[in-house]
Amino acid sequence: VLVQLTDSDLNKTIAARIPTASKVLMTLWLLGNQESYRGIPDRFGVRKSTLHFIVAEVVSVWARCASSIMQWPTQDALVAGHFERKWKFPGVVGAVDGCHVPIKAPKDEQAAYFNRKEFHSVVLQGCCDSSMVFTHVHVGSPGRLHDARIFANSGLDDIISSLSEEYHILGDSAYPLQVNLMRPYRDNGHLTERQSRFNVTLSAARSVVERAFAQLKEKFRRLKYLDMDNLRMIPTFVMAACVVHNIILTSAEPFVVPREELDDPRLVRRDPDLSRASTAGKAKRDAIASLLHPA
Incomplete structure (x- = not known):
C-alpha cells in the first residue's frame, strides 16, 4: 500500500x-x-x-497525502458510539492533545522554540478517534506556544464549531471549554464527588490521544529528536510519520506501546485568555456530569 x-x-x-x-x-x-x-x-x-x-x-x-489519509469523521453517531462503549462518555467524536517533538536548536528564533522544560521543540497537535487514528493534525508551531493558542490557529476550532450540539471532542485543562469541546473541571480543592468522577471519566476517554502519540514515537523513533538543520522540513517529516501511522493502524495488527512510553510527561502551558470557558459549555458539561454520575 x-x-x-x-x-x-x-x-x-x-x-x-x-x-x-x-x-x-x-x-x-x-x-x-x-x-x-x-x-x-x-x-x-x-x-x-x-x-x-x-x-x-x-x-x-x-x-x-495527509488530507486523504487523515479525514474528519462523517458519521458522528458511529464514532461517538465507539467512545461511549469503551469509556461511557456520550457524544465524543475525538480527543485532542499536543506533544513536543524535540529538535536541534534552530539558527533563528531560538527563544520561540525553547519550551518550559528547557529544550527546543515543535508542537504536534493531534485529534484522534477511539482507535488512535488521527483525524486532524497540526504540526510546526514553536515549542513555547500555548496549547490553547495552537488550537485556535490550527483550524480544528472551525471544524468542531460545525458539529451538532450533541457532539464534542475532549481536551485537557489547557483547552477552552466550549459546547463542542469538553475539558475537566478545574480542581480548586473543592470539587464535588460528581465533578471529580466526571474528570476521571473524561481523562480515561481522552487518554486515547496520549496513547496515539506514544505509539507514533515508538514506531518512528526519529521523532524523539529531529537532528535537522532545515526547520521548514520538520513539519513535513512529522506529518509524514502521522500519515504512515494511520495507514498502519487501518491495515495491520494492533501495535503495543511499552509502558514507559505512556508515562512520558507532557508539557502544558495554559493561556488564561484562550482557555476561558463559555457559558453554554459549562451548562453542557454539568448536564453530562449529571448523566454520567446521577446523585
Missing part, C-alpha cells in the same frame, strides 16, 4: 535507478531509527547526498 501510494506521486528523476520500494524502505528506516545519517547510506549502498534527496522527496509525498 505504501509503495503504491508513494509511486503515484514520486519524482522519478531523483535517484531514478533506485526502485520506489527501496526508497520507501530507506525512509522508513530513517524515521524508525535514531541511527546517524552517516551510517544509513552505507546500510543501503547509497551516497549521503542521495539519501537526503530520496528521504526529502518521499516524506513530501506522504505529507501531501
Whole structure:
C-alpha cells in the first residue's frame, strides 16, 4: 500500500535507478531509527547526498497525502458510539492533545522554540478517534506556544464549531471549554464527588490521544529528536510519520506501546485568555456530569 501510494506521486528523476520500494524502505528506516545519517547510506549502498534527496522527496509525498489519509469523521453517531462503549462518555467524536517533538536548536528564533522544560521543540497537535487514528493534525508551531493558542490557529476550532450540539471532542485543562469541546473541571480543592468522577471519566476517554502519540514515537523513533538543520522540513517529516501511522493502524495488527512510553510527561502551558470557558459549555458539561454520575 505504501509503495503504491508513494509511486503515484514520486519524482522519478531523483535517484531514478533506485526502485520506489527501496526508497520507501530507506525512509522508513530513517524515521524508525535514531541511527546517524552517516551510517544509513552505507546500510543501503547509497551516497549521503542521495539519501537526503530520496528521504526529502518521499516524506513530501506522504505529507501531501495527509488530507486523504487523515479525514474528519462523517458519521458522528458511529464514532461517538465507539467512545461511549469503551469509556461511557456520550457524544465524543475525538480527543485532542499536543506533544513536543524535540529538535536541534534552530539558527533563528531560538527563544520561540525553547519550551518550559528547557529544550527546543515543535508542537504536534493531534485529534484522534477511539482507535488512535488521527483525524486532524497540526504540526510546526514553536515549542513555547500555548496549547490553547495552537488550537485556535490550527483550524480544528472551525471544524468542531460545525458539529451538532450533541457532539464534542475532549481536551485537557489547557483547552477552552466550549459546547463542542469538553475539558475537566478545574480542581480548586473543592470539587464535588460528581465533578471529580466526571474528570476521571473524561481523562480515561481522552487518554486515547496520549496513547496515539506514544505509539507514533515508538514506531518512528526519529521523532524523539529531529537532528535537522532545515526547520521548514520538520513539519513535513512529522506529518509524514502521522500519515504512515494511520495507514498502519487501518491495515495491520494492533501495535503495543511499552509502558514507559505512556508515562512520558507532557508539557502544558495554559493561556488564561484562550482557555476561558463559555457559558453554554459549562451548562453542557454539568448536564453530562449529571448523566454520567446521577446523585
